[in-house]
Amino acid sequence: MSALPVEDVPTIELVGVSRRFVTPGGTSLTALRDFDMTVRRGEFVAVVGPTGCGKSTTLSLITGIAAPTTGQVRVMGKPVTGNDPRVGFVFQTDALFPWRNVLRNVAAGPLYRGMPKEKAYAAARDWIARVGLAGFEQHYPHQLSGGMRKRVALAQTFINNPEILLMDEPFSALDVQTRVVMQDELLSIWSSSNASVVFVTHDLEEAIALADRVYVLTAGPATVKAVYDVNLPRPRVTAEIRYEPAFVELSRRIWDDLRDEVRLGAARPAQLAAATRTA
Amino acid sequence: MTVDGIVSVSDRAAERAAAAGPRRRRRIVNALRIAILVVFLGGWELAARTHLIDPFFFAMPSMIAAQLWTWINEGTSQGPLWGEVLVTLEETVIGFVIGAVLGIVCGIVLGRDKLLADVFSIYIKVANSIPRIVLGSIFVIALGLGMQSKVALAVVMVFFVVFGNAFQGVREADRSLIANARILGASPWQVTTTVIVPAAMSWILASLHVSFGFALVGAVVGEFLGSRHGLGLLISTEQGLFNPSGVFAAMIVLAAVALTADYLLSWAENRLLTWRPPSFSDTGA
């Protein structure tokens, strides 16, 4: 490989990746196969696919929590090695520390990374205000609504200035109204950062509303079925963009692709069960 | 003003009405509790005085009270009552602290390390299945009649309970919290101190609660098996003298010690777990 200028090196690159799990029963299960993905610097990529196809597995390969069985995963042109401080991750489930108040939750990253307390708390206060939670510094997570907890989670992640932001169905547990608000919130924070985002969701409209490109995965074992460019102008207002003709048209095209996979995905557990029985 | 006034007044009335229910209930509960105590003690006293039961074997409340009074004012056969309490309390607290610290440390280490856990689990199961009180005899033989043997028995009584809970607490620690801390930049040591330990804390505190009582049992049984001082020896002496009032009086002193400790531990627990939603703690307010 010849040396590319820094800005041309893809932020994230998965080449010919496959990932197999060996279940406790001794049978093996392929979650990903022949998987290729490229995320450019500052790009917002959404990944959609049926439940259980291997979306979360993809993200864990990028974080280095899991290693690919075959193929290569590169971040900023280098193979992934364990914990990368440039990576931020927003979880589907609530991953706030319940014994820390909002201030100390948001300050967790800088404190872990050795920033002096005063500085970390000052930065945390800034971020808490940015996500609209000023005044809630001393509240504990259980005293907040689901939407507020997600805001804390965003502040907790963005305070580390991640160059790579991975999000695993972050808003799927929220009600529809809150979800739309959070999507706009995310876009506004992201636009003032230069992070590259991989946003996993099973909600196609969410994917189109947020992303520059949408990866559609096949039912497991997941491989890339198609990649769509979303040429909708930014800044976007996610609540309104859904009604634009271009959005509707793109949504219909992608759904045509996705529908078959969702159907296959729904049938997959039965197949897996059958395979386990015969094994 | 008018609308607001009406709303807030009716709100306050509703709040008052809502508060009145629980308050009345609390009064009824307390009244019933006292009634049961009176009936029990009165019935006991009456049955003993009318020789329905033999006061020589079962004593009676007035005799027990008199015995306590004597102990408090004139001391016991072994010395002043508070001295005996202090001896037992000292053994209990030392045993409790050592056992709890060992239990917490071992629980966290084994909970974090799968290999160590797999290797040691078998030995811990075996050790745990030994009736621990039996070890008291060994300790008295090996460590003598002094404080060490009682402390040792209290330690083994406490250790397994705390260990088991700390281990379980570590194992149950939320995977996504650990992953989140790792990604936010925590080192393995930081994960242990800022995620694993707080996550296991409610388990550990629950076990401390139970195991203080166990430590007391360990100390008292140790004294019972052979010692020169302490409430256990007092009970054993009174038993030898066929003085049931003495045994009961010592039991009451022990119960007072245990209840005080329980109260203090509850207080500490609530202080340490302020972050928990009220539904999980005893006192909502």
Ligand SMILES: Nc1ncnc2c1ncn2[C@@H]1O[C@H](COP(=O)(O)OP(=O)(O)O)[C@@H](O)[C@H]1O
């Ligand atoms: N640690 C694991 N061990 C065994 N199987 C796993 C493991 N993690 C995921 N899988 C399997 O891999 C497949 C893909 O999982 P996942 O990536 O979580 O799907 P998604 O996030 O798309 O819903 C599923 O069938 C799941 O059961």
Ligand SMILES: [Mg+2]
């Ligand atoms: Mg998933």
